[in-house]
Amino acid sequence: MSDRTQVAVRSQDRGWADNAVRLIEADARRSADTHLLRYPLPSAWGGDAGAALYLKDETTHITGSLKHRLARSLFLYALCNGWIGEGTTIVEASSGSTAISEAYFASLLGLPFIAVVPASTSSSKVALIESQGGRCHFVENSSQVYAEAERLARETGGHYLDQFTNAERATDWRGNNNIAESIFAQMHDEQHPIPEWIVVGAGTGGTSATIGRYIRYRRHATGLCVVDPENSAFFPSYAQGRDDIVMTASSRIEGIGRPRVEPSFLPGVVDRMVSVPDAASIAAARHVSAVLGRRVGPSTGTNLWGAFGLLAEMVAAGRSGSVVTLLADSGDRYADTYFDDQWVGGQGLDLAEPAAALVEFERDCAWA
Known part of the structure; x- marks a missing residue:
């Protein structure tokens, strides 16, 4: 065993994260x-x-719905936990209002956003997600969205927001x-x-x-x-x-x-x-x-x-x-x-x- 004090440092851009939180808080105050x-x-x-x-x-x-509050909380939760950094790809399993709101916040921070959605999702919902700067990744069966979102986050080195697990944790x-x-x-x-x-x-x-x-x-x-x-x-x-x-x-x-x-x-x-x-x-x-x-x-x-x-x-x-x-x-x-x-x-x-x-x-x- 070494008799020297050992130090490990994980490189993180705290400046970028601090500014990201500022942007989200400023958006709320407006x-x-x-x-x-x-x-x-x-x-x-x-x-x-x-x-x-x-x-x-x-x-x-x-962004026109109750899910705006949830999306804001999910982003703040992930930022303050150190899960989102500059350039992180944001992934979510949602074809509805949550994805629309999350795409908005990802765009606000200059981050790519992917919504994993069933192939049956209406073209109007896809258009709303895309209008906020997101893109849709389609799966054949709605039951596949969770696993596919996890896979895409791993593949891109990104972060899966996972609204269904984190909704009750993210909001104070x-x-x-x-x-x-x-x-x-x-x-x-x-x-x-x-x-x-x-x-x-x-x-x-x-x-x-x-x-x-x-x-x-x-x-x-x-x-x-x-x-x-x-x-x-x-x-x-x-x-x-x-x-x-x-x-x-x-x-x-x-x-x-x-x-x-x-x-x-x-x-x-x-x-x-x-x-x-x-x-x-x-x-x-x-x-x-x-x-x-x-x-x-x-x-x-x-x-x-x-x-x-x-x-x-x-x-x-x-x-x-x-x-x-x-x-x-x-x-x-x-x-x-x-x-x-x-x-x-x-x-x-x-x-x-x-x-x-x-x-x-x-x-x-x-x-x-």
């Missing part, structure tokens, strides 16, 4: 917080003193870049500042984990309700207390349904889960789009279906209070799918019954 909108409910429900519904509008991020649920803190701050001067419920989709699991942890950290009485579409593993996993459930069919609601239980999903912080039929998600997205005068995405429809059910429950019990949910992304991205009657019919979906239920709900707060 953007005001997203708006909290009051959804118009019938005055017969009690006005301000009765039930109230609020929508956290995440479509106002520069006590404050920094925290959607929960923002919601409660914006609700401060409302009639019912502490919501009865916050309703979100599962997705990666990161948003529900952040909000659930924050509620407990601040000791709020708010309940967290997670909504899940058909053919997604989260609801049966929660209901059965298992984390090994794998779905054979794919979810038709982009952004929230997953074939497996992702590592970032924390069932212990969830107070209630609701499984929402796909027809109901789409009907709700169309209904809310008409009410607001602008299109909202299908996962927003899933959120609102869950929120409407909770509001009806509160009104039936004679309880006043507020419910908050998210406008996750714009419906303009889905003009050729969820807002196209031919596409919906081709999926074997009939929107008539849930559409009628929504009309009845806003008329007399009835909810089957």
Whole structure:
């Protein structure tokens, strides 16, 4: 054994990493917080003193969706862990809003970005990823995206962001870049500042984990309700207390349904889960789009279906209070799918019954 002190140094350009963090933080400061909108409910429900519904509008991020927050957190997490350096190729398994937002941040830092996507990904989604400076790498089966993203990261000497594992780790649920803190701050001067419920989709699991942890950290009485579409593993996993459930069919609601239980999903912080039929998600997205005068995405429809059910429950019990949910992304991205009657019919979906239920709900707060 040597009797000399030994020193090993790994060469890293701290200056580049410091500037990368600065660029991301500056980008955040240039953007005001997203708006909290009051959804118009019938005055017969009690006005301000009765039930109230609020929508956290995440479509106002520069990349147009809730996933902008996640992408920012994933990049900061990887930079501060020393996993990203100058010239690092960034890889992700995503064909949706997360990839669009991650491509934006990679471009901001001058880094190449590859999104591993199923071959069935729509040309409009591919175009959105490419418009932010990314490129798409196609696989035949959606189940291959995880392994292929890992392989590409190894092959290029790059970094696999792995949103499904790192979503709950990357966001500081006590404050920094925290959607929960923002919601409660914006609700401060409302009639019912502490919501009865916050309703979100599962997705990666990161948003529900952040909000659930924050509620407990601040000791709020708010309940967290997670909504899940058909053919997604989260609801049966929660209901059965298992984390090994794998779905054979794919979810038709982009952004929230997953074939497996992702590592970032924390069932212990969830107070209630609701499984929402796909027809109901789409009907709700169309209904809310008409009410607001602008299109909202299908996962927003899933959120609102869950929120409407909770509001009806509160009104039936004679309880006043507020419910908050998210406008996750714009419906303009889905003009050729969820807002196209031919596409919906081709999926074997009939929107008539849930559409009628929504009309009845806003008329007399009835909810089957």
